[in-house]
Amino acid sequence: AWGLASNGIAVLRYEKRTTTHAQRIAGLTTLTTKEEVIDDALAAVKAAQRVPGIRRDRVFVLGHSLGGMLAPRIGAADPSIAGLVVMAGAVRSLEQSILDQTRYLVNLDGTISPAEQSQLDAVTALAEKVKTLEPGDPPVTAGGISAPASYFLDLRGYNPPEAARPLKQGLLVLQGERDYQ
Numbered sequence: 001a002w003g004l005a006s007n008g009i010a011v012l013r014y015e016k017r018t019t020t021h022a023q024r025i026a027g028l029t030t031l032t033t034k035e036e037v038i039d040d041a042l043a044a045v046k047a048a049q050r051v052p053g054i055r056r057d058r059v060f061v062l063g064h065s066l067g068g069m070l071a072p073r074i075g076a077a078d079p080s081i082a083g084l085v086v087m088a089g090a091v092r093s094l095e096q097s098i099l100d101q102t103r104y105l106v107n108l109d110g111t112i113s114p115a116e117q118s119q120l121d122a123v124t125a126l127a128e129k130v131k132t133l134e135p136g137d138p139p140v141t142a143g144g145i146s147a148p149a150s151y152f153l154d155l156r157g158y159n160p161p162e163a164a165r166p167l168k169q170g171l172l173v174l175q176g177e178r179d180y181q
Contacts, residue, residue, distance in 0.1 A: 012048050014040065016067070029139070031147065032154035033070055041067070041074045045081055058082050063089065065181055071171070072163035083170035086160075088181040094155050095127040097181070098145065104180040119144075 001011040014020075018036050028035075041061055049056045060083045063071045068089025075084045090097040102123040106116035126142035130152045133140070137149040164171055 010048070010051070010054055012044050014044060016040065029148045030150045032150055033066070033073070034154070036151075037063075037067055037070050038074055038077060041070075042078055045078055049080070056080070060085060062087060065089070066094075068173075069094075069160050072160050072167060073158075075167045075169050075171075076163065079168060081169055083172070084164075084167070086171065086173045088175060088179050089160060089173065090181060091160050093130075093158075095130040095152065099123050099127045101180055 001013045005011050016037050017040060041063070045059055045061060048054055048059045057080070059081060061071060061074055061081055062085040063069070063074065064087040068086035069091075071084040071086045071089060075081055092100070102120055106112050106120050112120065122142040123145070126140055126145060129140055129142075133149045133152055133156075135149065135153060139146055139148045140152060
């Protein structure tokens with residue numbers, strides 16, 4: 001954001017709801033990525049398009065991690081978005097991405113401590129549980145992660161590259177060479 005702004009590019013930056021309002025959202029039983037990410041991204045686009053001096057037809061959305069993964073959904077929801085930038089956006093299921101990231105992090109030093117193994121086991125169980133979720137199931141909680149079943153069901157079968165295929169906007173995908181996401 002600082003680099004772009006330093007080069008005369010207006011930036012509107014915000015954190016997703018679950019970061020800023022985690023306590024208020026914790027009790028929701030029907031949360032999906034629409035409420036967590038997509039609605040606010042679309043509101044940010046509309047807000048940016050109303051700023052004097054900003055060209056309505058030149059507003060882009062940059063999403064990182066989950067925001068990058070959901071960029072195709074955001075673009076599909078608002079064709080007025082000029083283009084999308086994906087940074088470290090996952091192309092695998094969320095539960096598989098969480099498992100892969102945890103596996104990477106606990107192996108950083110080449111050994112897995114008992115506490116790290118316990119964390120890895122919990123996240124592995126979470127990934128397996130997500131595969132069999134049904135609407136109305138209780139929240140999935142393991143390894144410091146907790147989300148209602150609706151959240152994981154919302155992403156079941158979501159394939160970001162396939163979702164991006166019909167988009168009319170330009171798409172720039174950036175993956176860091178050493179980015180474990």
